[in-house]
Amino acid sequence: MKAKKITIGLLLLILVTSFVSCAPKHYESYQSGFFSGIWHGMIIVFSLIGKLFGFNIGIYAEHNTGFTYWLGFIIGIGAFGGGSSSARN
Structure with missing residues (x-):
């Protein structure tokens, strides 16, 4: 039973680490667009977890296309x- 908990914990740690590794970096050579904004919005929770542990992870891409990146970020x-469906009673 204890081995099963350790295995699940390690798998969870690997999963979170793999999501955090996709966070926007501090310096990028290309401008992030709409689809990058969606991806960065979807992984924001994992980026924040990595930021809390002291990793140098960007939450928001510095070099972006402006409104389209922002729109994708909000959609992500x-x-x-869960969007507005989580606000239902």
């Missing part, structure tokens, strides 16, 4: 958080 956050 809504898609991960």
Whole structure:
């Protein structure tokens, strides 16, 4: 039973680490667009966890296309958080 808990814990740690590794870096050579914004919005929770542990992880891409990146970022956050369907009673 204890081995099963350790295995599940290690798999969870690997999963979280793999999601955090996809976070936007501090310096990027290309401008992030709409689809990058969606992806960065969907992994924001994992980026925040990595930031809390002291890793140098960007939450928001510095070099972005402006409104389209922002729109994708907001859509990504809504898609991960459940959007307005989580506000229903």
